[in-house]
Amino acid sequence: MDKVDFPETKSHPLNEEAAPGTPEALHPYVDNGGGIISPERNFDPQIAHEEWEKLWCRVWQLAGLASDIPEVGDYFKYDVGPESFIITRTGPGEEDIAAYYNVCQHRGNRLVMDDFGSVDHFTCLFHTWQWNLDGSLKQITDRETFRENLVADNPPLTQARCEIWDGFVFINMDDDAEPLLDFLDPLPEHLKAYNFKDMKIIKDLQTPWPCNWKIGHDAFIEVYHVHAVHPEILPFFNDYQVQWDTYRAGHSRQLLKFGEISHRFEDQESINPGLAALLGEVNVAPEDFPDNPDDSRRLIQEAKRAKAERLGLDYSGFTDNQLSDDWNYGIFPNVTFNAHPEGLLIQRFRPHAKDPEKMTYDLMVLFHPVDDPTYRVPAYMGVEDDVDISGKVRPERRFIGHGEPGLGDVISQDARMMEYVQQGINSRGYGGARYSEMEQQLRHWHREWERYMDGER
Ligand code: FES
Ligand SMILES: [Fe+2]
Incomplete structure (x- = not known):
């Protein structure tokens, strides 16, 4: 795997052949500059007040x-x-x-x-x-x-x-405000194949976090932290070669490859247990595992398409990459989607009524019910094994305290960081955020936030 081609391309296209305007196409790079992002927006009550008037009261x-x-x-x-x-x-x-x-x-x-x-x-x-x-x-x-x-x-x-x-x-x-579909463009076109309308909610959870809503949100539009916070997924998740696209209205996405070993993971030669689990989920028998782990992702895509056919599911609208990967969208200002053919993880970050250092984190998981025990939403979404995924019962909304179990392992790892990030940002010793190209969605997002604050939106 060739590793370093920053800063020339700034993004790793998933599909070089994708025709412009099609869902996989790389969007032309948006240069949002390289300045340091000031920390006050995460704690200053006056800024929070202005943010309410200028952003929240005006945005979809x-x-x-x-x-x-x-x-x-x-x-x-x-x-x-x-x-x-x-x-x-x-x-x-x-x-x-x-x-x-x-x-x-x-x-x-x-x-x-x-x-x-x-x-x-x-x-x-x-x-x-x-x-x-x-x-x-x-x-x-x-x-x-x-x-x-x-x-x-x-x-x-x-x-x-x-x-x-x-x-x-x-x-x-x-x-x-402009019509919703104009505001969301081009996301609805990209995400058409998932058919969210027909998915059923199987998890609905809300919890308070001791941080500004932007701090919570920022942690989910970058995967730069994965090697530090979620190292257990590196055996089957490419956290470095990512296609990033930034769109109008502050929206953005990262196309995240599952079924590829991160270059940070030591063993690049074997089918590790994580890859084996992904292959097993799509009914690839151990004797059919590839010799070269680099072939796993392609095999998962083929197996998913074959499995969909067996189960009578219409996957004709999905590209091969959509079958294996996490199509991860940031919908400005406060929602992220992790979209997979099987289901969707929605995260929403709501500001507190009065305190800029508090927020509410909402987690919803949607699922296309299918009568097959191996057909589940990806494990990282944290849907407990005993959850009813028949789609027949709308689960009750659960409210949990900060730090209490329920978010699933991966998101709990993120949640633990939040209050410490808030504390650090408040420090006199902190000068502001410096974003890498791996964090280009954040820079794009904050540039749009500034447009609202400057009255340009
Ligand atoms: S009827 Fe609503 S406040 Fe009196
Ligand atoms: Fe994370």
């Missing part, structure tokens, strides 16, 4: 899954920073979903407190004002006791923008 954000509100009147609650939203199904059409600020127009009580629910109409628990699912006012209790000018407008619920992509509900507080 993933609120949740359309599959969580299948029936008219079903709702889920989405909390972000100081705000809370009710996302509800208003009609039978796929797109009949609305988002309302979760606030009563009488004296400001929260309208719903539960994360999920189902109603005919919304009733405030303080003085029982009511609203219809379409947000219009249904009832003001003892209306005759109000001066008419105070209620003449029949105050509706305040609406937020709400648009859907492939089963994901996004909201935006900015009425003038």
Whole structure:
């Protein structure tokens, strides 16, 4: 394996032949400069306040899954920073979903407190004002006791923008924001084959982290830390030869090769237990293991395609590389997708309402249920063996404390680092972040963050 070709290419294309504009194509390199990124954005309360106004109140954000509100009147609650939203199904059409600020127009009580629910109409628990699912006012209790000018407008619920992509509900507080699909371009085209809409949620977990939401997020749009934090995956994960692409609107991706031995791992000659496990997962018998471990990834791709055919799964939309690899996307500002044909790991990083040194980490795993015991989401996603993956039961959302088990081994390793990174960033002895080309997604992301902060977005 040839190892070092930085800084000439800055990225290792997965497929040199990919035609421009196709999902595997290398996007032209975006030069975001080489300056040091100042640390204050991770703790300064004034910056956090400005960030709320200039970024969060203007950007599309993933609120949740359309599959969580299948029936008219079903709702889920989405909390972000100081705000809370009710996302509800208003009609039978796929797109009949609305988002309302979760606030009563009488004296400001929260309208719903539960994360999920189902109603005919919304009733405030303080003085029982009511609203219809379409947000219009249904009832003001003892209306005759109000001066008419105070209620003449029949105050509706305040609406937020709400648009859907492939089963994901996004909201935006900015009425003038570009349409969601324009904002996400070109991600929907790249990720079409995975058909997320038909996946079922099999894990849903939330936990507080003692760090700024950007610190949490930053750790998942680079694999530079893998050799230090997750050395156990080096036997079957290429953490160095990665295709990075940075797109408009702050989005980016890294195409991560599973089934290849990292050049950092000593034994380059044998089929190590990690590779053997990946081969075994796709039913390659030990006697058919390749002599040269470099052939493993290709073999996994072939075996996955054959297995899909056996199971009657349509893999025609996937490239070979999508079968073996982690298509790992950063959706600006606060979501990452690890996409595999079998399933999807979603991570979401939400700012705390008041404290810039706190955040909430959300982990969701989606899965295409298949009747085959060896068909599972990749082990690193941390789905416990006893989890029901039939797709028939929506798992309850679990809340765990920081450091408590539940994230799975790999993400727990990341989570442990966060509070120490926050502490270090706060130090007078720290001058700011210096990004390598392996961290080019971070530089790209922070450049976009600066555009919002400068009012250019
Ligand atoms: S605060 Fe909601 S009805 Fe009074
Ligand atoms: Fe990590």
